[in-house]
Amino acid sequence: MKSRKIIALAAIMAAILMAFTAAMPSIAEAPAEEEPVAYESIAAEPAVAPGVMPPPPTEDYILISGEVDDSDAGAAKAILLAKKYFGETDDYKTVDTWENINGNLKIYEINWRDSDDRPGMNAAIGIDGVVYSWQLLLDFPYESTVIPDITMKEAAEKALAEIDRLYPEISSQFSLENSSASYSRGGYFTVKFNRVLDGMNVDSESISVSVDSKGKVFGVYNNATAALTFPDSRDFISDKEVSDSFKKNLPMELGYLIYTPKGSEYSKIGLFYTPNKDYRNTLIDLSDGSAAKYRYGYSYNKYSMFADEAGAAPEAAAGMGGGLTEAEQESVELLDTFIKANEAAKTVLENEKLYVIEGMKLISSYLRKQKSAFDDSFIYIWNLSFKSGDNYAYATVDAESGKLLDYSGGGTIYSPAEEFKYSKDECFKIGREFAEDYFKDIISEYKENDYENYDYTYVSSYNVGYTRYVNGLKFAYDYIDVAVSPENGKISGFSSNYSKADFPDPKKAVSPDTAADTYLKKAGITRKWVLVNIDDESPDGEYLLSSSNTNGKEVKAMAVSVFSRYIYIDAIKNKPADIYYYYYYYEDEPTVQYYEFSDVEGTKYEKQINRLANMEVIRFAKKFNPDTAIKEADLKDMIGIAGRGYYYPESETDNTLRDKLSRTEAVKCIIKALGWAEVASHSEIFILDKSYLSNVDDADIGFIAIAKAFGLLDIYGGSFDGARTITRGEAAAIISSYIDYLANKN
Numbered sequence: 020m021k022s023r024k025i026i027a028l029a030a031i032m033a034a035i036l037m038a039f040t041a042a043m044p045s046i047a048e049a050p051a052e053e054e055p056v057a058y059e060s061i062a063a064e065p066a067v068a069p070g071v072m073p074p075p076p077t078e079d080y081i082l083i084s085g086e087v088d089d090s091d092a093g094a095a096k097a098i099l100l101a102k103k104y105f106g107e108t109d110d111y112k113t114v115d116t117w118e119n120i121n122g123n124l125k126i127y128e129i130n131w132r133d134s135d136d137r138p139g140m141n142a143a144i145g146i147d148g149v150v151y152s153w154q155l156l157l158d159f160p161y162e163s164t165v166i167p168d169i170t171m172k173e174a175a176e177k178a179l180a181e182i183d184r185l186y187p188e189i190s191s192q193f194s195l196e197n198s199s200a201s202y203s204r205g206g207y208f209t210v211k212f213n214r215v216l217d218g219m220n221v222d223s224e225s226i227s228v229s230v231d232s233k234g235k236v237f238g239v240y241n242n243a244t245a246a247l248t249f250p251d252s253r254d255f256i257s258d259k260e261v262s263d264s265f266k267k268n269l270p271m272e273l274g275y276l277i278y279t280p281k282g283s284e285y286s287k288i289g290l291f292y293t294p295n296k297d298y299r300n301t302l303i304d305l306s307d308g309s310a311a312k313y314r315y316g317y318s319y320n321k322y323s324m325f326a327d328e329a330g331a332a333p334e335a336a337a338g339m340g341g342g343l344t345e346a347e348q349e350s351v352e353l354l355d356t357f358i359k360a361n362e363a364a365k366t367v368l369e370n371e372k373l374y375v376i377e378g379m380k381l382i383s384s385y386l387r388k389q390k391s392a393f394d395d396s397f398i399y400i401w402n403l404s405f406k407s408g409d410n411y412a413y414a415t416v417d418a419e420s421g422k423l424l425d426y427s428g429g430g431t432i433y434s435p436a437e438e439f440k441y442s443k444d445e446c447f448k449i450g451r452e453f454a455e456d457y458f459k460d461i462i463s464e465y466k467e468n469d470y471e472n473y474d475y476t477y478v479s480s481y482n483v484g485y486t487r488y489v490n491g492l493k494f495a496y497d498y499i500d501v502a503v504s505p506e507n508g509k510i511s512g513f514s515s516n517y518s519k520a521d522f523p524d525p526k527k528a529v530s531p532d533t534a535a536d537t538y539l540k541k542a543g544i545t546r547k548w549v550l551v552n553i554d555d556e557s558p559d560g561e562y563l564l565s566s567s568n569t570n571g572k573e574v575k576a577m578a579v580s581v582f583s584r585y586i587y588i589d590a591i592k593n594k595p596a597d598i599y600y601y602y603y604y605y606e607d608e609p610t611v612q613y614y615e616f617s618d619v620e621g622t623k624y625e626k627q628i629n630r631l632a633n634m635e636v637i638r639f640a641k642k643f644n645p646d647t648a649i650k651e652a653d654l655k656d657m658i659g660i661a662g663r664g665y666y667y668p669e670s671e672t673d674n675t676l677r678d679k680l681s682r683t684e685a686v687k688c689i690i691k692a693l694g695w696a697e698v699a700s701h702s703e704i705f706i707l708d709k710s711y712l713s714n715v716d717d718a719d720i721g722f723i724a725i726a727k728a729f730g731l732l733d734i735y736g737g738s739f740d741g742a743r744t745i746t747r748g749e750a751a752a753i754i755s756s757y758i759d760y761l762a763n764k765n
Contacts, residue, residue: 094118097127097144104150104185105140126151150185154238157207157231164662164761165206167232171633172614174208175200178228181236182212186226189243192216193226195614202635206232214243217253219576221548247550248573255305255576258544262535264303268310269295271531271538273590275494275522277392286392288494290523291596292534292588302577305546311577313551356419360384363401363416366423372453374429374509378407386418393520400424429511431479431504439505443475446503450483453510454501461517464488465499480504480511489522528590537588541595549577613639622646624734624748627755636661636754645748648679651688653747657754658692662761683719683741685750686726689757695725714742731756 094116102108111131118127127146132139142153159165167174175195183190193212197220200210207229214224221243229238256264271292279286295301302311364381367373385402399418405411405428412428436443455462465485475481480502487497502512528534551574587596616632619625622645631637636657655676680688690699699721707724715723723739726732732739734752745753 094127097146098129100146100148101129101142101144104144105142105153108140111139132156150239150241152238152240154229157237159203159205159207164204164758165232166630166758166762167202167206167208167633169230169232169234169633170614170629171200171202171208171635171639173234174230175210175614177230177234177236178208178210179212181228181239182226185239186241186243189214192221193243200614200635202633204634207237208232216249216548219546219548221247221574222550224550249548250306250573250576252306253576255546256308260308261303261305261544262539264308264310265539266532266535268303269298269301271534271588272296273525273528273531274492275489275496276587277496277518278596279392285394286520288518288520288522289596290492290525290528290590292528292531292538292590294538294585302549302575305576311575313549357386357399358401358416358418358421360386360401360403363418363421364403364405366416366421367403367405367412367414367426370423372510373426374431374504374507374511375405375412376407376410376428376430379405379410379412379428380407382406391519393518425512425514426510427512427514429480429502429504429509431506431511433477433479436475436478436505439478441503441505441508443478443481443505445508446481446505447483449508450481450501450503450510453503453513454483454485454499457513458499458515462499465497478505487517490525492525494518494522523591525590529593533593534588534590537593537595538586541586546576548574551575613641615639616641616643618642619645619748622748624752627752628748630755630758631657631661631751634661634758636758637751643747643751645751646746648744649685649747649750650678651676651680654680654685654688654750657750658689658757661754661758662692679744681742682739682745682749683715683723685745685753686731686741687719687722689731689753690722690725693729696722699725711738713738713740715739716741729756729760731760 098114098116108114108131112134113132115130115132116127126143128141128143130139130141138158139156140153141156143151145151169177172195175198179190179193179195179198182193192214194215197215198210198212200208202208208231209227209229211225211227214221214226224243224247226243227240228236230236272295273290273292275288276291277286277288297312300312302313303309304311361381363384368375368379368381381403383404387400387402388397389400390397401416401418403414403416405413410428410430412426414426414428415424416422417424441449451467458465462485465487468484468486483501483503485499487494497516497518499515500513501510503509504511588594589596616628616639619628622628624645628637628643628645632639632643637643677684687696687699690696700718702718702721705721705724707720707727711727712720712723719741723732723741727739731753733756734749
C-alpha cells in the first residue's frame with residue numbers, strides 16, 4: 020500500500036474560505052530524485068493597495084523536490100511570493116502563518132490582520148508560486164438587501180479576467196459558457212467556472228471567484244491546478260458505438276417494481292427495465308468503447324436494518340365512564356374482538372429465541388388499522404414499545420392472530436467481531452434457521468442476499484437478508500431480514516414484507532436492447548474527462564476516481580451521463596416511467612449559465628427584469644416571457660427570494676395555487692409578506708384618491724394605499740386598475756420596487 024501525505028486543503032482552509040465550498044485542489048508532484056532547493060530571498064515589488072494584485076512573478080516557480088524542507092525559509096519564501104501578488108503588506112499589524120503539506124509540496128496559509136477598519140486578508144500560497152486561494156475578509160450586511168452596481172455578466176467577466184491573470188497556462192479552458200453565478204443579497208457574486216477541454220467537462224475541476232457588488236474581486240478558490248495529462252489521441256468513438264458498448268457491457272435488467280398510477284389510490288406491481296446493477300460503478304471509455312470499473316474509495320453497509328420506530332400512543336385510561344356515541348361504542352366493541360395489548364406483548368417477552376433485555380416491560384401500545392396498498396383489504400396491528408433502563412425495543416403484532424410481525428431490540432454495542440461469543444458463521448446459521456422456520460410459508464419464494472462487500476471488522480449484529488423473486492425476477496420491495504446478536508446468539512431483530520398482488524407476465528416484455536434504446540434516448544450521452552488513478556489497492560483494470568491524487572496521471576475521456584439518471588422503462592409499453600423507488604440520483608448540474616434573456620430587450624420592464632436576474636431573484640434563461648400572466652407559485656418564490664418576507668397563499672397546498680392573479684391580488688401577496696396585512700385590513704383608516712383607483716374593492720383599499728406609499732405602484736403612473744391580470748413583467752417591476760423599499764428601509 021502506498022503511503023499518502025495528502026492533506027485536505029478544504030478542511031485546512033475552511034476558516035478563511037467562507038464564500039466557497041469546493042473540493043481539495045490537486046497539486047503537481049515534483050520528481051523525487053532531486054535534492055531540496057535552497058531558498059533565496061526575493062525582493063518585494065513596489066507596494067500596491069491590499070487586494071489589488073499586480074502581475075504574477077516572472078521568475079520560474081520554485082519547486083520543492085525530494086524530502087520536504089522543514090526550515091523556516093519556506094514560510095519566508097511564501098510570504099515574499101505573496102507580496103508579488105498582493106502588494107506590500109508590511110503595514111499590517113499582525114501576520115499569522117500556518118504550514119501544510121500536500122505530497123512533496125509545502126503550502127502556506129498566511130493571514131494578515133489589522134485592528135482598525137481595514138479588512139484583513141488570507142492567502143494559501145504554494146512554494147511553487149501558485150495561489151491556491153485568497154480572500155479579503157470583508158464584512159457583508161447579511162441581514163440587509165444590497166443592490167449591485169454591476170450585472171451578473173459583468174461580475175462573471177471580471178472573474179474570468181482574474182483567472183486569466185492568475186492562471187494563464189490553463190485559463191483558455193475556462194469560459195462564460197461553462198460557468199454559473201449566484202448572488203448573495205448581502206452584496207457579492209460567486210462565479211464558478213468548470214474546466215472544459217475539447218468541449219468536454221473535466222470532472223471535479225473548477226475555479227470559483229468572488230466579486231463584490233461594485234465589481235471588486237475579493238476572493239479566489241482554485242480547484243483546477245492539477246498537472247493533468249490528457250491523451251494525445253482525441254479520436255473518440257461515436258454515440259452509436261457508446262450505445263453498443265452500453266448494451267453489451269451493461270444490459271438492461273428486467274424486474275418488478277411497486278408503483279402508484281397517477282390519480283389512483285391503489286398501488287400496482289409493474290414490469291420494468293432498469294440499468295444493470297453494475298451501472299453505478301462502470302464507465303465507458305470513449306477511446307475504445309471498453310467498460311471500465313471505478314470506485315470512489317469508500318464503502319457502505321448495504322444490509323443495515325431499519326427499525327420500525329413508529330410513535331406509540333399510551334393505552335387509554337380505564338374507567339372513563341359512558342357517554343359514548345354509537346361510532347365510539349362500535350370501536351370499543353371492536354377492540355373486544357382482538358387480543359389485548361398485554362397478550363400481544365407476551366409474544367415478545369416470552370419468546371426464548373428473541374434477544375429481550377432483562378427487565379423489559381411494555382410501556383405503550385397502539386392499535387392501528389393497516390390498509391393494503393393494492394386493494395381495500397386491511398388488518399389490525401398492535402404497535403408495542405418496551406423499555407428496560409435506558410434500553411428500548413419495538414414490535415408489531417397481528418391483533419387477530421397474535422402473530423409477531425416484526426421486532427427490533429437487543430442492545431449489543433458495536434465492538435470488534437473477535438470479542439463476541441458467537442462467530443459470524445454461527446450467527447448466520449442461527450439466522451437462517453430462524454428465517455426458514457418462522458417464514459416457512461413464504462421462504463421458498465426468497466433468495467438470500469449477497470454479502471461479499473460487507474465489512475465484519477466491527478459488528479453489533481449479523482444480518483441475514485432475503486429478497487423475493489417472482490417468475491424468476493427480483494422484487495426488492497418484498498424482503499426478509501433477520502439480525503442475530505453475536506453476544507448471545509439470540510434474534511435481536513427481524514422484519515419482512517410480502518405483497519399479495521398480481522405480477523405481470525415477463526413474456527410480454529420488450530427485449531433488453533429495445534429498452535436500452537429507449538433509456539439512452541431519455542438519459543442522453545454526455546462526454547466528460549474523468550480524473551482517474553490506479554493505485555496499489557486497485558484490482559486490475561479498476562480506476563480510482565479522485566481529484567486529490569491524480570497529479571501527473573492521465574485523464575480518461577469517458578461517457579458517464581448515461582449512468583447519471585436512474586430511469587425506469589416500462590417493459591411492456593416501452594416508455595420511460597416516473598417512479599420514485601429506493602434510489603435517488605442527482606443529475607450533473609448544468610454548466611451553461613445564461614447572462615441575458617432573448618425576449619426582454621426593448622420591453623417596458625427590461626431594466627427591472629434584468630435586475631432581478633442579476634440578483635438571482637429569478638434565474639437567467641433563454642426567455643422570460645414578460646407579457647404572459649405570472650403564476651402565483653412564481654410570484655411567491657420571487658417575494659421570498661427578494662426579501663425576508665414570505666406569504667402564505669390562500670390555498671393550503673402548492674398544487675392549488677392560482678395560474679394567474681389580478682393586480683390587486685398580487686399587491687396583497689406582497690403586503691402580507693411585509694407584515695402589514697393586519698393594518699391594511701382596516702380600510703377605513705386610509706384616504707386614497709378614488710380617481711386613482713378602478714376596480715378595487717373597498718376592503719382592499721388599505722393594501723393598495725400601503726403599496727403606493729412604499730413606491731411599489733410607481734410603474735402604473737396616475738391610475739391603478741386592480742382587476743387587470745398582472746403580467747410577469749409587471750410583477751418583476753413591482754418586486755424590483757419592493758427590493759428598493761427593503762434597501763432603503765435597511
